[in-house]
Amino acid sequence: MTRVAYSFVRTFAPESARDLCVDRHYLLCASAGTLRLAARGQSWLLLPARAALIEAGSPIRVSIPRPATTASVLFDTRFAPAPPAPLTVFDLNPLARALLTECRAYTEEPLPVYAEKLFAALAAVTWRLAERPSPVVVPAGRSPELRRALELTEQRLGGEVRFEDVADEVGLAPRSLARRFAEETGMTWRAVLRRMRVVAAIEELAAADTPVTEIAFTVGYTSLSAFNAAFKELTGRTPTAYRASFHP
Structure with a gap:
């Protein structure tokens, strides 16, 4: 049967x-x-x-x-x-x-x-x-160059990451890589970086009770207010409220 x-x-x-x-x-x-x-x-x-x-x-x-x-x-x-x-x-x-x-x-x-x-x-x-999907999504990339650029960007979230350095390491001129981001993701590299940092913060929120301020610095923000603004822009909630949603 x-x-x-x-x-x-x-x-x-x-x-x-x-x-x-x-x-x-x-x-x-x-x-x-x-x-x-x-x-x-x-x-x-x-x-x-x-x-x-x-x-x-x-x-x-x-x-x-x-x-x-x-x-x-x-x-x-x-x-x-x-x-x-x-x-x-x-x-x-x-x-x-x-x-x-x-x-x-x-x-x-x-x-x-x-x-x-x-x-x-x-x-x-x-x-x-499922008709109302979560906004916590990042582009994965189609071409090998963009996938590598996304990988390098994610690896460096907690420190200083420069678009020109990423472009150099994937073997593309900055203008060419910027065009790849626009064509394959519909976003700028800076917007993808901001989203990656929020997504990394969400993973940390789900993993432990680490203070929000510490998480903000870990994912590359030097200002808690800037982190909170970026987080709420993507998720519609503050980091604390989002963490609470894991235990409804």
Whole structure:
């Protein structure tokens, strides 16, 4: 008998990037730790109290920088429609969290009628939430030069990072690299740098109880007010409020 849907919980040790592709729609929910998911030129953070919805047959890259625990649901493609996008990350609302908790009890077939209705309700709610993806996403780049430029920029977030130095190391003139950023990301390098710093700060907020001021300096800000402004511009919340959202 074909499984219409089933749930499972896993704990992962840190690991480098690997490819993932499944033949069912995949709802991946983080309860602890952080995962990075990349597909189609973008990289998302999967944080506690957030979920990723991955379309069946859509390849993604997954990396786990710190230990993480996830609750997952796999939906047969005949049971649930195609998601609104191949990969989206979004906040879970209280109803979705409650349904996910109920569905965790059902890991095998055959499913009772009650369980099928639970999974159907979970799909309906999370598919709708996926229409409003999280803003915590950074470009992954298509060309080797831009991917290398993004890698170098991320490695130097905590210190002084100069666009001219990055361009020199990837073998492009600054004007050419600036054009690559515009064409492949729709953003300037400076905007990408600012977003990377906020994303790195979010990872630190999720990992420990490190003071916000210390995190701001760690990711390259010398002014707490500038950090708070950049953080709120991207997420719509202060760093403290965002940290609180990991434990709804």
